[in-house]
Amino acid sequence: MTRSSKIFKYVGKRLLQGIPIILAIVVINFFLLNLAEGDAVDVLAGEAGSATPEYMAQLRAKFGLDQPLPVQLMVYLKNVATLDLGYSFRHDMPVSDLIFDRFAATGLLMTSTIILAVGFGVLLGLLAAMRLNTWKDTVITVFALITYATPLFWVGLMMIVVFSLKLGWFPTSGMENVAAFYEGWDRVKDIAVHLVLPTITLSLFYLALYTRMMRASMLEQYGQDYVITARAKGLTERRITFVHVLRNALLPVVTMAGVQVGALIGGSVIVESVFAWPGLGMLAFESLFARDLNLLLGIFMLSSILVIAVNLVVDIIYCFLDPRIEVS
Amino acid sequence: MQEFWGRYKRNRSAVFGLVVIILVVLMAGFADLLYAFDPFRLAGKPLSSPGTNGFLLGSDSLGRDVAAGIVHGAKTSLLIGLVATMVAVFIGVLFGAFSGYYGGRLDDLLMRVTEIFQTIPSFIFAILLVAIMKPSIASIVIAIAVVSWPSVARLVRGEFLALKNREFVQACHTLGMNDLRIMMREILPNCLSPIIVVGSLMVATAILIESGLAFLGLGDPNIMSWGFQIGAGRTMLRSAWWVCTFPGIAILITVLAINLVGEGLNDALNPRLRERN
Amino acid sequence: MKTKLLDIRDLFIQLPAGADRQYAVQKVDLELTQGETLCVVGESGSGKSLTARAVMGLLPAPHVQVSNGAINFNGEDVTKASYDRLRDIRGSEISMIFQEPMTALNPVMSIGAQIDEIFRYHVDMPSAERWQKAITLLEDVNLPDPAHIMNAYPHELSGGQRQRAMIAMALALKPKILIADEPTTALDVTTQAQILKLIRDMQKANDTGVLFITHDFGVVADIADRVAVMQHGLVVESGSVEKVLNNPTHPYTQALIDAVPSLSPRKARSRSKVQVLSATDVCKTFGGGRGLFGFGVASREVKAVKNVTLDLHKGETLGIVGESGSGKSTLARCIIRLMDTDSGDISIEGTQINKLSRAEMRLWRNKIQMVFQDPFASLNPRIKVGDIIAQGPVTQGTSKIEADKRARELISIVGLDERSFERYPHEFSGGQRQRIGIARSLALKPEILIADEPVSALDVSIQAQILDLLEEIRDQMNLSMIFITHDLRVAAQVCDRLAVMRYGEVVETGATADIFANPQHDYTRDLLAAVPGKDWKSSAKPKKVAPKKKAPASTTKPKKKLATKRS
Secondary structure (H helix, E strand, O other): OOOOHHHHHHHHHHHHHHHHHHHHHHHHHHHEEEEEEOOOOHHHHHHHHOOHHHHHHHHHHOOOOOHHHHHHHHHHHHHHHOOOOOEEOOOOOOOOHHHHEEEEEHHHHHHHHHHHHHHHHHHHHHOOOOOOOOOHHHHHHHHHHHHHOOOOHHHHHHHHHHHHHEEEEEEEOOOHHHHHHHHHHHHHHHHHHHHHHHHHHHHEEEEEEEHHHHHHHHHHHHOOHHHHHHHHHHHOHHHHHHHHHHHHHHHHHHHHHHHHHHHHHHHHOOOOHHHOOHHHHHHHHHHHOOOOOOHHHHHHHHHHHHHHHHHHHHHHHHHHHHHOOOOO | OOOHHHHHHHHHHHHHHHHHHHHHOOOOOOOOHHHOOOOOOOOOOOOOOOOOOOOOEEEEEOOEEEHHHHHHHHHHHHHHEEEEEEHHHHHHHHHHHHHHHHHHHHHHHHHHHHHHHOOOHHHHHHHHHHHHHHHHHHHHHHHHHHHHHHHHHHHHHHHHHHHHHHHHHHHHHHHOOOOHHHHHHHHHHHHHHHHHHHHHHHHHHHHHHHHHHHHEEEEEOOOOHHHHHHHHHHHOOOOHHHHHHHHHHHHHHHHHHHHHHHHHHHHHHHHHHHHOO | OEEEEEEEEEEEEEEEOOOOOEEEEEEEEEEEOOOOOOEEOOOOOOOHHHHHHHHHHHOOOOOOEEEEEEEEOOOOHHHHHHHHHHHHHEEEEEOOOOOHHHHHHOOOOHHHHHHHHHHHOOOOOOHHHHHHHHHHHHHOOOOOOOOHHHHHOOHHHHHHHHHHHHHHHOOOOOOEEEEEEEOOOOHHHHHHHHHHHHHHHHHHHHHOEEEEOOHHHHHHHOOOOEEEEEOOOOOEEEEHHHHHHOOOOOOHHHHHHHHOOOOOOOOOOOOOOOOOEEEEEEEEEEEOOHHHHHHOOOOOEEEEEEEEEEEOOOOOOEEEEEEOOOHHHHHHHOOOOOOOOOOEEEEEEEEEEOOOOOHHHHHHHOOOOEEOOOOOOOOOOOOOOOHHHHHHHOOOOOOOHHHHHHHHHHHHHHHOOHHHHHOOHHOOHHHHHHHHHHHHOOOOOOEEEEOOOOOOOOOOHHHHHHHHHHHHHHHOOEEEEOOOEOOOHHHHHOEEEEEEOOEEEEEEEEEEEHHHHHOHHHHHHHHHHHOOOOOOOOOOOOOOOOOOOOOOOEEEEEEEEOOOOOO
């Protein structure tokens, strides 16, 4: 069997395995959310100021909230199978549309964060390991240590204080300057400028993590026997570092990157809230307090699928990097 | 014990971390002595900058003393961090030990469960749990423990898997020892080091989660906490930046110190039993 | 007139502060001529490896470095060479091969790429030509299907194949000197014989000088022209192989050579009629399960033990001999119920024990006990030695006081200081730990003792002491022993009868003397032929009846020192 057809089979198998997990998550969340007091209609009515019991009963019937729980769950699962994620009470829109709208914003933030965090993390870790115990190493290590200990929301706020309020280099919040009605490249630049602070904030913690991991991984590889063999062959230190050690050192870092995606989504709730970034994280937080069950479930499912998908991609990348792993 | 302390002492940053932690604990312990009043109370002129009007670190828009908030908030963070970690470690060790030792169906089950936990973003899950249980110290502790135990379980499972095939464990089988005794007396003491290290680093993570929850408004409303201060101070960012800054620095220093201690523990605990090189 | 390739004069290699001793290597003088093989022999901690590394400039600087003396290669002092000059020399004029071929090769690069590197960095050659040369090299070292191996990764090759690939890499540029640091220690004895022959052939073809580091005198007897014996960093004796091996002058050399068991089997003692243990048609298979939810690929099935039948009579030592993968360890673990058999029968005194429940088996534990191979992994590092030994009796219901008393007796029987009771395993050396392991196994007063390669991890001088101890104990307590080993010399010295295993099956059984004199099965013949140095020491020297050897008086290592020695 060729390697690529093996990989297709593997992907298919993993996707199949992911389904029961997603299902389990949805069921758990469904029951958890229903444990909370009151339901969406209570919240809606509360916001409207008042509502008669009849109106509330009507609303409940409309949204199917007067059915017993297991029935609601069954209905929901059936809908999910047909890709109907339900209706958001609060926003008065189908959930899938709502999620789709906001997904791009979060996707943008997360992608740029991963690139920054992994890319720079690996580079800094590599540099620190190569210049071990010199001032460069110390600076990088101390920087990573401190960054690793800082809370995400605080960094965001401090960034705003320094770079937005005091220096005026970047806008304080939002994804773009809606009032300006930019088009084309202007719009791209505008979004990019708004993207800078949130990305740096979200990526700092993970940057520190990858830096430390990469540095530790490189140091561990430097102590391996094959490095001595490589020296005994008369290779340059440059080749030893970049061709022999680096390739082996990257492996655990790649694995870690996959594991971190879930944490990244969690962090996006905070960053989006600090910077008023119009993404899924903020939406999830709002819908929690609005008891907007459908929306919340939809977001949960999406993030679970995202995590599974990213882990799958990471695993496949790993298979290409490490010939010892059998794709089976 | 002497040996361990000797090794630990050699790591300067670890000692520094330990000193800082002790100071923070003392500060929290003597909070009522240092700032005897309720930190939520109006204490003076609102929006005073640091050093003015008798406010060491300034006051917020309601006239609350930032320094008092920090000192009292230390209690909250340390308490929640410690208790949540202990619960998470206890559950994690239990699950991990049985799963790693016995393998089979139990292990499969555990792996599925940890996979589910790994897939749901843990912070969002924590938010969910606290919101459902209504924010309070208890619910926060439970939420943090629930999202943290899987990583302990995975670690312990790995250790048990590796150790159960070691020759000294096999020797115990040949002597007729029963499983529980082997797990408790033979294997567990040999994986204490990684558990201690992971546990100490987990306290730091717990504090970060707790402050994040408080920032979002999900903290216990009756208790002062650093995250709450920062969250409440958001609206005053332009005019009173100190309200957000100092509590954040407090978190930073505490978490950093715990991380340093955790790494110091790791260095001090590890070399001894790895005899073969 | 052959050129003198290597001339090491007055070499001192210093260790960092806080180590066992100040110098790893002192006052070392060695010479290597073109076309000859110089073997440097010593036990662990003798400094032989570091000396070899120093020649290539591969010492783990800055902690360990040459502090005095010269290493002259073709007139040039390598210790004073610049880094670039060293790089030039390495791989092209002096090459090295290492002990563990699995870890010595980069796991994520193909073999071809790793060989190609050497050419790229030392000569100017177009890539197509380099590839061809590499394939030729692989053919020269007798690797099958070289073109396929070029694209293969290290983990896809066997240990012997990896070592051949390493030799190919080392000899690619026809270096003047090949340094081999225990290259066959991690290999099976039959593979070892092949690799040794390969090195000899390549040496003859290229007139290379070979500096061969080893601890095995048998290997020395087979391949060396000259020998240097090292102890604690000093060369205690050197000279031609005939002289050193047959007429050693230094007491250390004499002691080492004495400790090597001769290849002639012990005289058979009369065999008791009483059968204490029997195994009939035992089978054990691993793997074969399907993956998750039936989605996975079935893991490969390995038949570790196939229809093994043997028996053990009272008071005799039955040796189970085989190479790695032969199933001997699995069989031992089945006998002592650390694993369950798939089918077959294992009986002690008539009772079938392999089908007993766990609780029932507990009662039989005091009949059969085991001594394990790895002295570093077989004792719980967190429990005191006395408690380790007392664990067995306590588990079986004896009072702690009784058990402790018994432990103290045993500590003295195995030759350890009585203060050992209070100490922890890490304070003891490998040989001493093995004694503790033996004491533990005797605590339940077993009738049958299974020893699973009990001396394989020990230096040869310590090995002799432990074997003597086992012999003594067996005689005193009238034990019946099953002795697992891969080393035929040890088997010859210790075992009355032998069972030779290969790929899970017993291919031959019989009295040791008979098997050595008249091997029936081809594999047994191959095994006997592959023993290094079989022509040397083939007649047993009359064993000096030594007084009961006690372990070195101090059983504690002062806390400051690092544990580097294995004795």
